[in-house]
Amino acid sequence: MTNSNKSHAAQDAMTDNQSSGSATSRKRSSGINLSRMRKSYALKPLAIGIASVFLSACGEEKQDAQIYTSLEDCKRDFPDAVERCDAAYKTATEEAMRTSPRFNSEYDCEYEFGANQCRTVNTNSGSVFMPFMAGFMVSQLLSPNRYYSQPLYTSYSPYSSYRSRWVTADGNVFSGDIRKRNYKVGSDTLKPKPTVNRTMKRGGFGSSVRAKSSWGSSSRKGSWGG
Amino acid sequence: MFRMPCQPRKGWQQLAGEFGFHFHTMYGEPYWDERAYYQFTLAQIEKDIEDPTAELHQMCLAVVDDVVNSEQLLTRFSIPKAHWGLVKDSWRNRDPSLYSRLDLVYSGKGPAKLLENNADTPTSLYESGFWQWLWLEQQVNAGVLARNADQFNSLQEKLVFRFGEIAQHYQLNQMHFSCCKDTEEDRGTVQYLQDCAREAGIQSDFVFIEDIGLADTGVFTDLADAPITDCFKLYPWEFILREEFGDSLADAKVNWLEPAWKSIISNKALLPLLWQKFKGHPNLLPAYFADDIPHNIHHKAPHNAMHGGKWVKKPLFSREGANISLIENGKESELSPGPYGEEGFIVQAFHPLPVFDGNHTLIGSWLVDDMPAGISVREDSNAITQDLSRYLPHIIL
Numbered sequence: 001m002t003n004s005n006k007s008h009a010a011q012d013a014m015t016d017n018q019s020s021g022s023a024t025s026r027k028r029s030s031g032i033n034l035s036r037m038r039k040s041y042a043l044k045p046l047a048i049g050i051a052s053v054f055l056s057a058c059g060e061e062k063q064d065a066q067i068y069t070s071l072e073d074c075k076r077d078f079p080d081a082v083e084r085c086d087a088a089y090k091t092a093t094e095e096a097m098r099t100s101p102r103f104n105s106e107y108d109c110e111y112e113f114g115a116n117q118c119r120t121v122n123t124n125s126g127s128v129f130m131p132f133m134a135g136f137m138v139s140q141l142l143s144p145n146r147y148y149s150q151p152l153y154t155s156y157s158p159y160s161s162y163r164s165r166w167v168t169a170d171g172n173v174f175s176g177d178i179r180k181r182n183y184k185v186g187s188d189t190l191k192p193k194p195t196v197n198r199t200m201k202r203g204g205f206g207s208s209v210r211a212k213s214s215w216g217s218s219s220r221k222g223s224w225g226g
Numbered sequence: 227m228f229r230m231p232c233q234p235r236k237g238w239q240q241l242a243g244e245f246g247f248h249f250h251t252m253y254g255e256p257y258w259d260e261r262a263y264y265q266f267t268l269a270q271i272e273k274d275i276e277d278p279t280a281e282l283h284q285m286c287l288a289v290v291d292d293v294v295n296s297e298q299l300l301t302r303f304s305i306p307k308a309h310w311g312l313v314k315d316s317w318r319n320r321d322p323s324l325y326s327r328l329d330l331v332y333s334g335k336g337p338a339k340l341l342e343n344n345a346d347t348p349t350s351l352y353e354s355g356f357w358q359w360l361w362l363e364q365q366v367n368a369g370v371l372a373r374n375a376d377q378f379n380s381l382q383e384k385l386v387f388r389f390g391e392i393a394q395h396y397q398l399n400q401m402h403f404s405c406c407k408d409t410e411e412d413r414g415t416v417q418y419l420q421d422c423a424r425e426a427g428i429q430s431d432f433v434f435i436e437d438i439g440l441a442d443t444g445v446f447t448d449l450a451d452a453p454i455t456d457c458f459k460l461y462p463w464e465f466i467l468r469e470e471f472g473d474s475l476a477d478a479k480v481n482w483l484e485p486a487w488k489s490i491i492s493n494k495a496l497l498p499l500l501w502q503k504f505k506g507h508p509n510l511l512p513a514y515f516a517d518d519i520p521h522n523i524h525h526k527a528p529h530n531a532m533h534g535g536k537w538v539k540k541p542l543f544s545r546e547g548a549n550i551s552l553i554e555n556g557k558e559s560e561l562s563p564g565p566y567g568e569e570g571f572i573v574q575a576f577h578p579l580p581v582f583d584g585n586h587t588l589i590g591s592w593l594v595d596d597m598p599a600g601i602s603v604r605e606d607s608n609a610i611t612q613d614l615s616r617y618l619p620h621i622i623l
Contacts, residue, residue: 026376027268027271027376027377027378027379027380027600027622028359028362028376028377028378028379028380028600029355029359029379029380029381029382029383030383031383032356032359032360032382032383033425034360036421036425037245037356037421038244038245038246039244039245039246039417102442121442123442123443123444126442128442195443195453196443197441197442197443197445197447197451197452197453198441198442198443198451199439199440199441199447199451200439200440200441200442201439201440202436202437202438202439202440203436203437203470204438204440204469204470204471204474205435205436205438205461205465205466205469205470205471206406206407206434206435206436206461206469207469207470208462208465208468208469209406209435209436209465
């Protein structure tokens with residue numbers, strides 16, 4: 001990139017190659033890659049979130065999937081496999097509990113999903129609000145191997161981009177409105193979604209520092225190491 | 227062992243900037259000081275420091291085993307009862323440790339004496355594992371130091387290797403790293419460990435201790451709401467166990483580095499227990515719980531265990547030499563104030579630090595897991611409290 005970087009590289013190579021002492025009996029680290037220890041940037045203390053990017057894989061094999069808004073709808077389509085519908089519905093409701101979008105307040109949830117579209121769930125660390133499951137998507141229901149089933153949501157809120165459309169727990173919006181029930185989808189769409197962790201509270205660690213850091217006799221008062 | 231004045235490298239401050247070493251000067255005082263170095267013989271390093279370090283560590287582990295199996299001792303160590311299970315489980319599961327630093331008094335001859343064990347949150351790691359290594363390489367290449375000069379410092383190599391083992395143990399490829407806000411030194415130490423973890427193929431995410439969240443699912447989260455499953459924390463266990471989120475530790479099921487059993491080994495109650503179990507060991511100083519034998523130090527009883535003399539009184543939990551008193555012939559005088567001490571005190575026989583050119587010199591002897599991995603040398607103008615320590619590099623010749 002720049003001249004100074006070039007000279008660094010030369011210097012790094014030199015330092016790495018010309019180590020003193022015999023390599024066998026040395027008491028110190030033998031090879032430290034200096035170029036990897038350089039910090040051309042300032043420390044970046046903030047966690048950079050892993051953005052979930054959904055790209056539809058081109059040329060990928062797609063498979064048929066159906067959306068049902070009730071268990072009965074499913075059973076009507078598969079009168080000879082009603083127990084499969086029961087299982088798929090159960091899977092979807094369990095997945096909804098685990099992966100559904102969640103909100104700290106009912107207002108926030110209703111803003112996104114519409115009036116009376118949210119339920120309260122009590123957790124270890126307080127109450128959260130989740131939208132009701134509006135439907136479930138199944139694929140390969142009759143497959144002897146593995147069928148897919150996952151919860152879907154829709155919004156009745158005029159402020160939401162999900163309004164009248166199907167959306168997965170992780171925010172993947174389907175084309176067309178909610179009257180559309182048959183889709184061809186890629187495997188990513190059918191994969192189980194990650195568990196959603198809704199942070200209820202922060203600052204539960206670090207109070208000892210606030211309590212004790214007023215003692216400023218030490219030159220290293222900032223450090224909590226030793 | 228001697229102290230040798232030395233020409234500092236030209237422009238080392240700029241080099242420090244390029245490598246992200248930002249705390250070489252702290253609070254207006256030099257911290258990294260390369261105007262001199264300490265020189266050891268290989269025999270001094272291997273026989274007097276390396277071997278005793280390995281042995282002392284094993285002795286400490288033996289004490290941990292005693293403590294986790296005794297409710298009385300867990301109480302003595304002020305481990306909150308609600309967390310005994312957490313501490314015991316981490317020990318019984320052999321949760322892997324990463325590193326620790328024994329502080330030793332050593333003058334070049336005679337046995338090194340253990341002052342304390344920084345087993346939970348040791349710092350001065352970057353300047354030991356990397357910066358003094360670089361200093362040696364460059365000074366040798368510049369012809370300032372002899373070609374056969376070496377250094378007791380395999381820290382970085384061992385840390386990288388150990389991260390690999392830990393990744394294998396927990397089957398992980400990502401970890402969180404955490405320390406408190408507003409301390410460049412701690413952030414630098416943690417960044418160094420992130421660098422070492424990266425060399426072992428582990429992806430790292432950083433979150434400040436104060437920013438850690440608790441999710442409805444019971445897990446701890448970072449600022450992106452991602453769950454914290456494996457975490458290195460440069461934050462003492464004695465704080466963690468007593469703070470609000472301490473109640474959520476059991477449910478959060480984090481694999482912590484250092485593991486919870488380090489709350490025992492980093493506790494100064496370890497020192498009297500070591501003396502009790504290995505009384506007379508050449509690398510130990512006599513130590514007692516302060517309330518066990520108060521009259522022994524405060525009155526000169528004729529046949530007490532301590533024979534008057536000089537003793538240093540320290541709180542079970544303390545950082546940076548806070549709340550230290552000197553007891554001399556039964557008279558106690560405070561050397562440093564501080565916020566610690568409510569959990570009790572220990573006393574340890576006073577053993578003066580050696581003086582080199584007017585500086586009191588302390589050896590930090592590093593372990594990665596149970597392997598001795600190098601030393602750091604710090605100097606202070608104060609005999610006991612190590613208030614304004616400077617870090618000096620060392621060589622073996």
